[in-house]
Amino acid sequence: VIRRLDEIVTAAKRSELCVMAVAVAQDDDVLTAVAAAAKEGIIRPILVGCKEKILEIASQINIDVSAFEIVDEPDKEKACMAAAGLVRDKKASLMMKGFVDTSYVMKAVLNKENNLKQSGMITHVAGMEVPGFDRLFYVTVSAMTIAPTLENKVAIINNAVRIGHVLGNECPKVAALCAVEKVNEKMPCTLDAKTLTEMNRRGEITGCVVSGPLAMDNAVSPAAAKHKGIDDPVAGNADVLLVPDIEAGNILNKSMEYFANAKKASVMVGARGPIVLTSRASSAESKTYSIALGALIASSERGRA
């Protein structure tokens, strides 16, 4: 089982080299991260974007892109479509969002011609390494809806669980997080949490153990769970933290990063080919982790195909 983000990098280096299509690559930050990951043998990039700007920026920041394939497409929307097309045509097995709004990337992925959409839903998973904990946490939300429905939550869980499996966790423990650990009709997410737990017990959500409603403390602290008298297979030992909505997800992720100094690897999954997301504010280390996580997932997809 992979318990630290640097182990993801090691594993990605060991697996077969994946090709990553970078959508709108003309950005110093993106090119730096891509070149570093390529140098480490994590991926082989295809840079999609304005070739002139790519070469200009690369030269300014002293990055050698001469070995990289470049697809010249100055228009950002078309560049996203072209990057998605590379995945469709199996010329690339993952994508990375470059200097472009996430919405353009999503549009290209969801485009019918590109045919990358799968049965479930595209969701966002952040693999978080928190100092003092012996395992990774997977914080997960929908990448498409602000307030996911029960059905959406099933897809969100499935995607996060699959990443757990890729990282060697055979049966991830999923906590459906709420503000309380008791079902309360006035708090709709507690009803969803209960239903998700029941669906898991009935074999409708597989490959994991789901429990909820759980409050955050009961989910991650064995002592807090014991204090509350909660006897549950997930309580205190959760791997996957399913949050009720995008606000809670963003606040939790950022709180882990900025208050707890957690390290993060961040991907969108659910389409054919994972999509690597990095933000300018994230560290070089975190960008490498995200690319490596995307590459590992892509390798496993290729293995299954």
Added chain:
Amino acid sequence: VIRRLDEIVTAAKRSELCVMAVAVAQDDDVLTAVAAAAKEGIIRPILVGCKEKILEIASQINIDVSAFEIVDEPDKEKACMAAAGLVRDKKASLMMKGFVDTSYVMKAVLNKENNLKQSGMITHVAGMEVPGFDRLFYVTVSAMTIAPTLENKVAIINNAVRIGHVLGNECPKVAALCAVEKVNEKMPCTLDAKTLTEMNRRGEITGCVVSGPLAMDNAVSPAAAKHKGIDDPVAGNADVLLVPDIEAGNILNKSMEYFANAKKASVMVGARGPIVLTSRASSAESKTYSIALGALIASSERGRA
């Protein structure tokens, strides 16, 4: 300005001794915390509850309650009413929740006869000390509604700001947290955040600077705010973290405690007399902080009355 929770204890010891009515005191955990705070000179308790059980538990855990006034009321609901009555009659200036559901305490506080309800709203404020930060964060939510309205949020801010003032922060910086820093009609909390900011600029919310929508990283990290190009008086320097709903609030609080090892002082304010909340799972230190924060707020109310 008080920047650490132990400074609250020091300040509470220095101010005039407050009387604290403990609602349903028959609990080892509660009695331990109350006796410790009394010994430190933070408060003088009146124990309301089943006298027989209080004496029995105190003797079992070797705590001397002989110097404490006890109001014998075995019924939990009536004990809460009696404790609130002590505040109404100015025999106590703050309350502490003992071995009883918060809902009973709230019911007693909101009861018309007790007349403790003030114009605003009863809200929950957690003063959080996060390692590596030079100031306290005030995480705040409604104690009465799951999804606060705009009007509720004004009251929530006002209560948190008053606590900031009590602790010497003359103009707390309030971040209205959302998942993003741009107004998005599909995310109602971003609209509220914008309105709250405008109300503050127009002088309808005073004694503080409000900004929003802000994402968590932009709120607490000057580097993240700079990366995003956000030029704002609160960005990166927020004191008060206003969350959109109870789920985000609980998840944030618990994440700070369990992932970031934050220390916490927790009170409900907005009624006449603050209400100290401690949970069994919280440390002895945290319980003392909460009682001291309640006492300091009570002292300041007495000063104003």
